Amino acid sequence: MSNAVVRIIKGKGRTLKTGGMWVYDNEIDEIQGIFQNGDIVIVEDFDGFFLGKGFINTNSKLTVRILTRKIDQEINRDFFEMRVRNAWKYRTQTVDTSSCRVIFGEADFLPGLVVDKFSDVLVVESLALGIDKYKLMIVDLLKEVLMESGIKIRGVYERSDAKVRLNEGMERTKGFIGEEFDTKVEIVENGIRYIVDVEEGQKTGFFLDQKYNRQAVGKLCKNASVLDCFTHTGSFALNAGACGAQNVLGVDASELGVNQARENAKLNGLERVVHFECANVFDLLPKLESDGERFDVIILDPPAFTKSKNSVKNAIKGYREINIRGMKLLKDGGYLATCSCSHFMTPELFSDTIKQAAKNVHKRLRQVEYRTQAADHPILWAADESYYLKFYIFQVCDEK
Incomplete structure (x- = not known):
């Protein structure tokens, strides 16, 4: 100090x-x-x-x-052990910890640090210079604390390759912390098996924040035709298939993601029901509409359309367009799950954008649920950036 x-x-x-x-x-x-x-x-x-x-x-x-905020508190190993223990205890009390986010930056009072646990592997994302100095100590402490719960961590991989590190005057970096291991890790979430590519996948490899939202949508998918847009590695699509959907189409622009999604479908014996296509969602939705396709359930889980206040107006246009297209493709009385993962897109802005989209296509929305990120991504009320995921489920009805 x-x-x-x-x-x-x-x-x-x-x-x-x-x-x-x-x-x-x-x-x-x-x-x-x-x-x-x-x-x-x-x-x-x-x-x-x-x-x-x-x-x-x-x-x-x-x-x-x-x-x-304590004047007499020393920032040392004991301090970080206390923070790590508190973070893990909170997860054991609130979520399924087989795979979960174990440290969520400011919301766990460890600013700039994210650690995800995928089965017996940790993935570390360090986004601030100050916390980077303590990164290896915190990893060691996490291993010790998890071992006390009977969890032996077999490997740690760093994914500190986000652009935001450049704002800190730091280089982007990725690689093993400690011994090398197979970076394709199998996890089970909601009873669905996935291969998570912690080396090449988006961010830390898998989006744990939607865990319980996937369950919420799944229960609406029995005997349904389902369209999952921005599917990444197929998580919403596979939950729909496992819940008894008649047929599911998952779409993503990433060939890497789609290939992994197809592997995940085979892993769960769902390849005959759940299919994937590599395509730009903004191009595919109007094509599906012109082809006369209609769905019972549509999921819109796009990446953040804005990562700064300056691009919010363009983001609004993007969210409005995909929601308009999604509503047009739904059968009367079908269900739309739609979300935003940008904290710059405030809850008020997002709801107003959906409302405008419905008005433009003469649809009536009946809200089924409003949800947010899973509890292992806690929202610290004094830190607006920790509240980023807005997730609606609507029944969409024609105006009559």
């Missing part, structure tokens, strides 16, 4: 003072003392009132990320 003190401008730091985890560059009045980027510093209000301790990086607009 350095001896540096970050002083907040008078009247600034409102998010921090209401429980947030970040200090932005434009909230800082001065930095007193000597430090290196990545060091632990003290944060004080303009009048010297202690606000917390966190790691600093002047390369980033998120200049300080808070680790603790």
